[in-house]
Amino acid sequence: MSLLEIKNLSIHFVTRYSDVHAVNGVDLTIEEGKTLGLVGETGAGKTTTALGILRLIQKPQGRYESGEIIFKGKDLLKATDDEMRSVRGNEISMIFQDPMTALNPILTVGDQIAEVIHLHGKCSQAEANERAVKMLEMVGIRAERAGEYPHQFSGGMKQRVVIAMALACNPSLLIADEPTTALDVTIQAQVLEMMADLKKGRGTAMLLITHDLGIVAENCDDVAIMYAGEVIEYGTLERIFHNPKHPYTLGLFGSIPSLDKDEERLHPIEGLMPDPAALPAGCKFHDRCAYATDECASCEQELAEMESGHKVRCARVMKGEI
Amino acid sequence: MTRKKQRDEKLAANLTELTRKQGQWREVLMRLVRNKVGMFGAILCIALVILCIGAPLFTKWDPYEQAVINKFIYPGREHIFGTDDFGRDLWARLIYGGRYSLLIAFGATCFSTCMGVLLGSIAGYFGGRTDLLITRFLDILQAIPSLLLAIAISSALGSGPFNTMLAISMGGIAGGARMMRSVVMSIRGNEYIEAAKATGSSNARTIATHVLPNTIAPLIINASLSIGGNIMSISGLSFIGLGVQAPTPEWGSILAVGKTYIRDFWPLVVFPSMFIAITIFGFNLFGDALRDALDPKLKD
Numbered sequence: 001m002s003l004l005e006i007k008n009l010s011i012h013f014v015t016r017y018s019d020v021h022a023v024n025g026v027d028l029t030i031e032e033g034k035t036l037g038l039v040g041e042t043g044a045g046k047t048t049t050a051l052g053i054l055r056l057i058q059k060p061q062g063r064y065e066s067g068e069i070i071f072k073g074k075d076l077l078k079a080t081d082d083e084m085r086s087v088r089g090n091e092i093s094m095i096f097q098d099p100m101t102a103l104n105p106i107l108t109v110g111d112q113i114a115e116v117i118h119l120h121g122k123c124s125q126a127e128a129n130e131r132a133v134k135m136l137e138m139v140g141i142r143a144e145r146a147g148e149y150p151h152q153f154s155g156g157m158k159q160r161v162v163i164a165m166a167l168a169c170n171p172s173l174l175i176a177d178e179p180t181t182a183l184d185v186t187i188q189a190q191v192l193e194m195m196a197d198l199k200k201g202r203g204t205a206m207l208l209i210t211h212d213l214g215i216v217a218e219n220c221d222d223v224a225i226m227y228a229g230e231v232i233e234y235g236t237l238e239r240i241f242h243n244p245k246h247p248y249t250l251g252l253f254g255s256i257p258s259l260d261k262d263e264e265r266l267h268p269i270e271g272l273m274p275d276p277a278a279l280p281a282g283c284k285f286h287d288r289c290a291y292a293t294d295e296c297a298s299c300e301q302e303l304a305e306m307e308s309g310h311k312v313r314c315a316r317v318m319k320g321e322i
Numbered sequence: 323m324t325r326k327k328q329r330d331e332k333l334a335a336n337l338t339e340l341t342r343k344q345g346q347w348r349e350v351l352m353r354l355v356r357n358k359v360g361m362f363g364a365i366l367c368i369a370l371v372i373l374c375i376g377a378p379l380f381t382k383w384d385p386y387e388q389a390v391i392n393k394f395i396y397p398g399r400e401h402i403f404g405t406d407d408f409g410r411d412l413w414a415r416l417i418y419g420g421r422y423s424l425l426i427a428f429g430a431t432c433f434s435t436c437m438g439v440l441l442g443s444i445a446g447y448f449g450g451r452t453d454l455l456i457t458r459f460l461d462i463l464q465a466i467p468s469l470l471l472a473i474a475i476s477s478a479l480g481s482g483p484f485n486t487m488l489a490i491s492m493g494g495i496a497g498g499a500r501m502m503r504s505v506v507m508s509i510r511g512n513e514y515i516e517a518a519k520a521t522g523s524s525n526a527r528t529i530a531t532h533v534l535p536n537t538i539a540p541l542i543i544n545a546s547l548s549i550g551g552n553i554m555s556i557s558g559l560s561f562i563g564l565g566v567q568a569p570t571p572e573w574g575s576i577l578a579v580g581k582t583y584i585r586d587f588w589p590l591v592v593f594p595s596m597f598i599a600i601t602i603f604g605f606n607l608f609g610d611a612l613r614d615a616l617d618p619k620l621k622d
Binding site: 054056084085086087088089093094096097098102103104105106107115116119120162165 | 512517520522523532535
């Protein structure tokens with residue numbers, strides 16, 4: 001049995017003026033100890049999916065329209081609030097995008113980590129403090145600095161603190177929402193390397209949200225490409241990187257500038273992502289797709305298995321036309 | 323070589339110790355102490371508090387003991403502030419009476435601050451319908467002028483120190499709650515609140531450990547500035563006969579008696595007024611200084 005199985009998850013944000021379809025029928029599976037990369041451009045529904053797993057969608061606007069989130073055999077969508085609280089931070093924890101704002105400015109970093117341990121560990125405050133210091137040392141921060149406040153740390157250090165906090169209770173799943181976007185490139189590499197090491201040592205599974213395909217290539221076992229709230233291509237790292245099929249995935253790879261060719265211009269995907277409050281009929285990508293036919297604009301596409309371990313949501317790919 | 327290394331290590335250890343100890347509060351205290359006007363206010367307040375708490379040490383007279391033969395004595399060696407219409411020593415009555423004035427003012431400030439924190443943080447944190455309900459309730463409270471509200475409440479509950487405290491505090495709830503609500507709303511949007519929820523922290527715990535500590539500064543400022551106003555309201559209520567009743571010495575009620583003799587015997591009006599004025603002056607100066615110290619950005 002897999003650790004986490006998301007089936008047909010749909011999350012909509014309903015306000016008086018609009019009905020935003022943020023996530024539409026997403027299916028994902030994460031195996032124990034494996035890393036799934038969730039890739040897509042801004043607004044594709046990656047973060048909403050992640051928050052959806054933890055049931056942290058803003059209420060009352062955010063609604064689960066359908067779906068199941070099976071974590072260790074239990075449906076999280078049916079869990080009570082108390083059960084959910086014991087899952088958050090304990091079994092599933094999350095690393096946020098911006099370490100500058102993810103830490104409380106008026107609590108020392110040691111206290112913040114100890115808070116999480118104390119919350120779930122049911123141990124004394126003194127023990128929690130001790131473990132917090134150990135966690136800090138594990139992410140490469142000297143024990144003496146536990147009594148310092150977040151503003152005394154640099155961005156990369158803060159992200160280390162956030163990671164220490166997320167891993168403090170030995171979760172079986174770590175959701176990392178663009179953990180390195182706010183960091184500069186050299187620090188990115190350090191942080192990712194450290195995360196990979198910690199993950200390996202503890203057997204933690206990870207959902208890595210990013211729009212950097214380079215990071216995916218380095219860290220993930222499986223990849224899901226999201227577009228307009230749908231998974232449009234899903235498979236193992238090798239299948240996706242060596243044999244991308246969906247026109248959008250091809251476009252993503254095509255837009256990465258090549259190092260060894262002398263190119264004048266970049267090759268972006270033309271157009272913009274559709275407004276999630278007014279999604280087009282048929283394939284969501286058809287108006288930007290170079291291969292689209294009239295049929296694409298009218299027929300809903302299914303995520304279908306193209307080869308073993310590789311699913312694509314495109315009728316023309318399935319027919320072998322692309 | 324080794325000595326140098328040792329010295330460096332020692333220095334580094336001292337430095338970390340220093341940064342740890344020299345926290346935010348220490349800095350605030352330093353800024354506060356450096357503000358001369360504020361310190362003057364603080365000294366006034368502290369002096370008053372000491373005077374009131376240690377009242378028996380500063381006078382030999384009993385504030386309740388009447389001696390009609392001695393009535394309306396002008397300030398002199400025996401009675402430094404003179405005596406009132408029943409021959410009681412005015413200085414004794416003023417410093418004993420300060421106990422009531424200050425205690426009621428502190429009590430009312432505490433009560434209204436607590437209520438304000440409770441209502442404001444709930445409204446600000448949860449938002450939506452809860453917020454709407456609480457805000458409308460505050461609107462109703464605020465629609466009534468605070469002194470009028472205090473008069474209404476104390477005439478309904480009856481006089482006495484405790485009821486006066488309750489009546490005064492009602493007027494302060496709305497302002498405190500509103501301030502709290504806006505502060506909490508701005509904190510609620512921060513990612514570390516979401517991060518706290520993602521670690522499984524319950525709403526109550528999130529508010530207590532992550533939201534409230536961030537609101538301490540504006541809260542202290544609000545409380546210290548409202549003490550002055552509360553003293554004024556208490557004296558006002560006692561002055562019109564709804565607050566603390568005679569023979570209990572209270573500045574407002576002493577003043578109310580003095581009003582009758584304003585043409586013939588000035589000490590009975592001047593001295594209680596002076597006490598009220600100095601107290602309010604002191605607390606406002608101190609409150610202002612505290613605000614500058616806690617939020618140095620506000621000053622310029």
